[in-house]
Amino acid sequence: MDDSRHWPLYEVFVRARGGLDHKHVGSLHAADERMAIEHARDLYTRRQEGVSIWVVPSKAITASDPGETESLFEPARDKIYRHPTFYDIPDEVKTL
Amino acid sequence: MSAAALDSKALFRYVLRLGDLSLVLGQRLGEWVGHAPALEEDLGLANIALDLIGQARLLLSYAGEIEGCGRSEDDIAYLREQGEYLNPVLAEQPNGDFGQTIVRQLLIDAFQLELYERMAASTDERLAAIAAKSVKETRYHLRYSGSWLVRLGDGTEKSHALAQAALERLWPFTVELFAEDDLDCAMADCGVAPRLAEMHTAWTLRLDELLAQATLKRPGDRAHSWQGKRGQHSEHLGYILAEMQYLQRAHPGARW
Amino acid sequence: MYTQELDVRGADSPATADPGVLEQHFLARVDAEQKIEPKEWMPARYRSMLIRQISQHAHSEIVGMLPEGNWITRAPTLRRKAILIAKVQDEAGHGAYLYSAAETLGVSRDELIDQLLSGKAKYSSIFNYPTTTWADVGAIGWLVDGAAIMNQIPLCRCSYGPYARAMVRICREESFHQRQGFDLMLHLARGTAEQKAMAQDALNRWWWPALMMFGPPDASSTHSGESQRWKIKRISNDELRQKFVDFTVPQAKFLGLTLPDPLLCWNETRQRHEFGPIDWNEFEQVLKGNGPCNAERLAARRAAHAAGAWVRDAASAHAEKQRLRAGRQAA
Numbered sequence: 057m058d059d060s061r062h063w064p065l066y067e068v069f070v071r072a073r074g075g076l077d078h079k080h081v082g083s084l085h086a087a088d089e090r091m092a093i094e095h096a097r098d099l100y101t102r103r104q105e106g107v108s109i110w111v112v113p114s115k116a117i118t119a120s121d122p123g124e125t126e127s128l129f130e131p132a133r134d135k136i137y138r139h140p141t142f143y144d145i146p147d148e149v150k151t152l
Numbered sequence: 153m154s155a156a157a158l159d160s161k162a163l164f165r166y167v168l169r170l171g172d173l174s175l176v177l178g179q180r181l182g183e184w185v186g187h188a189p190a191l192e193e194d195l196g197l198a199n200i201a202l203d204l205i206g207q208a209r210l211l212l213s214y215a216g217e218i219e220g221c222g223r224s225e226d227d228i229a230y231l232r233e234q235g236e237y238l239n240p241v242l243a244e245q246p247n248g249d250f251g252q253t254i255v256r257q258l259l260i261d262a263f264q265l266e267l268y269e270r271m272a273a274s275t276d277e278r279l280a281a282i283a284a285k286s287v288k289e290t291r292y293h294l295r296y297s298g299s300w301l302v303r304l305g306d307g308t309e310k311s312h313a314l315a316q317a318a319l320e321r322l323w324p325f326t327v328e329l330f331a332e333d334d335l336d337c338a339m340a341d342c343g344v345a346p347r348l349a350e351m352h353t354a355w356t357l358r359l360d361e362l363l364a365q366a367t368l369k370r371p372g373d374r375a376h377s378w379q380g381k382r383g384q385h386s387e388h389l390g391y392i393l394a395e396m397q398y399l400q401r402a403h404p405g406a407r408w
Numbered sequence: 409m410y411t412q413e414l415d416v417r418g419a420d421s422p423a424t425a426d427p428g429v430l431e432q433h434f435l436a437r438v439d440a441e442q443k444i445e446p447k448e449w450m451p452a453r454y455r456s457m458l459i460r461q462i463s464q465h466a467h468s469e470i471v472g473m474l475p476e477g478n479w480i481t482r483a484p485t486l487r488r489k490a491i492l493i494a495k496v497q498d499e500a501g502h503g504a505y506l507y508s509a510a511e512t513l514g515v516s517r518d519e520l521i522d523q524l525l526s527g528k529a530k531y532s533s534i535f536n537y538p539t540t541t542w543a544d545v546g547a548i549g550w551l552v553d554g555a556a557i558m559n560q561i562p563l564c565r566c567s568y569g570p571y572a573r574a575m576v577r578i579c580r581e582e583s584f585h586q587r588q589g590f591d592l593m594l595h596l597a598r599g600t601a602e603q604k605a606m607a608q609d610a611l612n613r614w615w616w617p618a619l620m621m622f623g624p625p626d627a628s629s630t631h632s633g634e635s636q637r638w639k640i641k642r643i644s645n646d647e648l649r650q651k652f653v654d655f656t657v658p659q660a661k662f663l664g665l666t667l668p669d670p671l672l673c674w675n676e677t678r679q680r681h682e683f684g685p686i687d688w689n690e691f692e693q694v695l696k697g698n699g700p701c702n703a704e705r706l707a708a709r710r711a712a713h714a715a716g717a718w719v720r721d722a723a724s725a726h727a728e729k730q731r732l733r734a735g736r737q738a739a
Contacts, residue, residue, distance in 0.1 A: 062724045063190075065511065082574070083508040084192065085517060087723035088730060090299055091192075097292075098195040099501050103581075119447065179481060182489070185496050186477035187708065189716025191470065191504050198497035205490045212486075226485045250719045306729065307722025314718070399484035399542055406600050408484040408542075408592075 064113055066092040070100055071108035078110050086111075158342055164218045165238060166339050167279070168228075169381055170267075171211030172239035175229060176389070177260055178204030179396055180247055189250050196296055200257070203289040210282045230400040234389055241380035242325035244388045251304050251311065252318040258297035258362070259322060263329050264290045266354050270346035279344060298362050305366025312367065319363075320371050327376035330355070335381075438639050443569035446512035454638050458568055459513050461640065463520045466506035467531035469499045470524070471705050475539040476548060484542060491588050492545065498585065502578050509570040525710050533691060534621050536699030543596055543603075543610035549589015551611075551618040551656070557582050558652050559622065567639035590659065597663045604664075611660070612668045619683075620691045622649040653681050 063085040069078035081100050086092035092111035100106065181201035188194040213225040242260060247253045268290055271283035304315040330352040332340075339345035363370055378386070399408075430449045437444065444450055473496050480496065483489035507517045523529035534552050539545060560582065563575040596607035623629060623645040635641035660667050671684035693699065 063720065081577075082505055082570075083511065084504060085190075086192070087303070087720075088727040091303075091723065094196065094296060094299070095192045098192070098199050099504055102199075102497070102501070121447075175486075182480040182493060185480055185493065185500075186473040187712040187715075189712070189719035191500050191507075193716075193719075194473065194500040195497055195504070198493050198500070202490055202493050202497070205486055205493065209486045209490070226487075229486055230484075250716065303723045303726040304719070307726045308718070310718050311722030311725070395481050398482055403484075403600060403602060406484075406603055408488055408595055408599075 063087045064115070066096075066111045067114050067117060068092075068096045068100055069110040069112070070096070070106040072105050074107055078108065083114060084111075158344065159338070160218050160220070162335055162338055163276070163344065164215055166335055166345065167211055167215040167218060168236075169238040169240075169335075171208050171215055171228075172237050173243050173260070173264075174204040174211065175208035176237070176239045176243040176392065177257075178202075178208060179392055180243070180245075181253075181257075183247055184253065193250070197253075200293050200296065203286075203293065207282070207286050207289070210285075214278050214282070226400070230397050234385060234393060235383040237380075237385065237389060237393070238383055239380050239389075240325070240328045241378045241386045241389075242322065242329065244380070244386060244392055245322060245325065246388060248318065248321075249314060250300075251314040252321065254297055254300045254304060255315065255318040255322050257293065258301050259326055259329075259359075261290060261294040261297050262355050262358050262362075263351070265294055265358075266351040267346065270351065274345065275343035301362055301368070302366045305363070305368040315366065316368055319368055323371040324374045324376070325378060327373065328378045328380060331376055331381075333381070435637075438567045441565075441639075442567075443572060444567050445569045451638075453634065454640075455513055457635060457638070457640060458571065459510055459515050461635075462506055462510040462513075462571055462574075463515075463523070464530050464532070466503045466510060466520065467524045467529055468535065469503035469506065471531050471535045471709065473499045473503075474705055474708055475535055475537070475701070476545055478539050479542060479545050482542070483545075488592070495549070495585050495588065498581050502581070505574040505577055506571075509568075509574045512570045521713070525706065525713055527697065527706060530695065532621060533694040533699065534617050536694050536702045536705060537613070537617055538701050541606050541610060543593070543606040544614065546589050546592030546596060546607065547610040547614040549585055549587075550593050550659070551589075551614050552621065553582060553585040553589060554656065555618050555621045555652050557586060558648050558655075562642040562648075565639070565642060571640075590663075593663055593665075597665055607663070608665050611665050615668050616686060616690075617694075619649060619653070619686055620688075620694075622646075622652065624688065624691070650680055653683055657681050 065083050066086055066089075067083050068081050070081050071078045084092065084095050084099055086095050089111060093109055096109045096111055097106075101109070178201045181197050181204065184197045185194055185201070188197055208229065209225050212228045216223040216225060216228055242256065245252075245256055247256075265287065268283040268287035272280055272287060274280040274283065301315065304311040306312070330348045332348045336345065336348055340347045360370065378384070380386075380389075400406075431451055434444070434450060434454075444454075476492060476499075477496050480489060480492050483492050507520060510520060511517055520529070524531065539548065557579065560575055560579050564572055564579055566572045566575065593607050593611075596603040598604075626644045626646045629645055636644075657667065657672070669684045671682070673682055674680075675682045694702070697703075
């Protein structure tokens with residue numbers, strides 16, 4: 057069956073409530089950005105789950121290569137001094 | 153004339169006009185679910201249908217209260233005779249193809265937007281509240297139908313032709329939307345409803361803008377003969393009601 | 409919280425491309441209940457199995473809109489009408505989430521839809537049965553969505569990230585579906601004699617097809633082994649089916665309706681309900697395309713797709729025009 061529809065894929069990010077980050081919720085097909093926003097609104101915010109929607113053409117997203125996970129992310133693993141729990145703060149100092 | 157001195161029978165009829173418009177249009181959109189051109193449009197049309205049924209419920213409940221005979225929203229929605237439905241006949245026109253559905257939707261969305269925006273200041277508190285809630289829904293409906301009108305009008309040659317044909321077919325029914333009768337006058341005089349003439353000007357401006365974007369031509373006006381607002385309908389409403397009312401008629405008095 | 413994670417070495421893909429090693433790492437991650445995400449290495453059969461399962465699930469949601477959508481214009485009250493529209497709208501949404509999840513595995517939605525419309529792809533057999541009365545809408549919500557929930561909750565822990573996340577979303581929305589169905593049946597069961605008869609008749613027709621939704625008996629199920637190893641399928645068909653029966657029998661009793669199974673009885677020793685034999689011939693026939701509504705359902709989807717082609721084309725054409733105009737303005 058011939059289908060000449062060319063509605064590209066968009067990734068959808070929704071901010072559920074003020075103060076939160078936009079979170080990736082999935083993808084959808086749309087002919088243009090305006091339609092993508094409308095579709096995202098109908099698809100992902102039916103139960104009042106959103107105050108802000110971002111749609112991005114999927115091809116605009118650059119992702120890190122899962123095969124490079126080791127070199128991209130492991131070196132951070134042994135720099136545990138970056139984490140707050142690495143430090144023993146005396147109980148008397150309450151506000152740190 | 154203050155709202156208090158208002159004839160309740162007149163108010164009842166007026167509210168029915170608004171409620172039946174949403175009811176019949178919502179009913180028509182319900183026919184599309186599962187058959188739309190894309191999954192996304194099933195969602196979009198269902199969303200509008202839901203909003204319209206919601207408006208119908210609020211308005212018809214209110215009508216029942218005004219009448220004061222204990223009729224519920226469902227008694228009014230399901231158990232009237234055809235001549236007692238007061239929607240403009242535009243709402244009952246068939247879905248046809250997606251283009252016809254979008255054109256019908258746009259014409260009514262633009263009407264409801266003018267209506268609800270002004271009605272939020274109605275001297276009737278209940279109508280003001282219903283309008284304030286509904287106007288937000290209608291803005292989104294208009295965004296949806298307006299965007300689609302532009303895509304179809306300024307899309308392919310085929311879509312342009314189909315959209316123009318739909319416009320030609322439905323345009324005659326728009327005259328009824330703004331034809332002011334005694335009831336419309338009375339409602340406007342006491343601040344319950346906005347003046348149709350004012351609404352008409354704004355509606356025309358908005359339509360002209362959208363039609364231009366959609367590269368569509370506004371059809372010429374034709375003589376007006378439809379009076380759905382007075383209970384005189386096209387052949388279509390009979391079929392719509394037969395389907396809609398069937399279960400209630402087959403099981404009188406049953407609760408669902 | 410952070411310090412615990414620092415000591416665990418995840419089984420991420422190493423620099424070597426040896427498939428044996430890659431598969432070991434993949435299995436270790438699955439065993440450790442870690443999620444596999446798009447573009448990460450996975451066995452070819454894992455990918456194809458998921459595409460098949462996710463797309464079948466998506467097709468089922470889409471086709472499932474038809475037997476219920478059938479009753480929107482005839483819903484007997486405005487409230488029921490609104491509830492039904494919302495439910496069917498959710499189903500369209502579920503189809504969309506699932507097609508999206510499938511697309512992360514490298515297949516396009518257009519391809520999947522072609523497979524459905526050409527008759528190549530399968531979808532849940534249950535939607536090939538007709539909804540001849542209003543009570544059928546209640547039976548579907550109560551039994552079919554009930555069975556679906558039972559199937560879907562374990563899938564929320566499926567090893568493939570996008571599918572698991574789609575299932576979490578779907579399960580959240582699905583519980584409303586079952587409740588509205590049960591509520592509908594309750595009103596009928598407590599209504600007029602005709603309404604009660606309508607409800608009983610619907611139950612008689614939908615009970616056995618609902619049990620078949622869990623798939624063939626474990627003994628004859630072909631894909632289960634790998635599917636369970638890879639944590640796609642987490643609980644067996646028979647186990648889920650048994651659970652469903654045990655949950656539903658008291659619900660039917662509450663409604664005052666009789667399940668159409670003369671062999672149904674409580675087994676005190678095994679603490680479960682024993683039930684009668686399922687007609688697996690009927691199941692086979694329906695899967696093959698010979699159910700009461702297979703042809704109609706597909707025909708409806710084909711018609712909608714064909715009738716909508718000019719609309720989709722118009723949207724694409726308009727978008728293209730906008731891009732060209734924007735390009736000219738920028739130039």
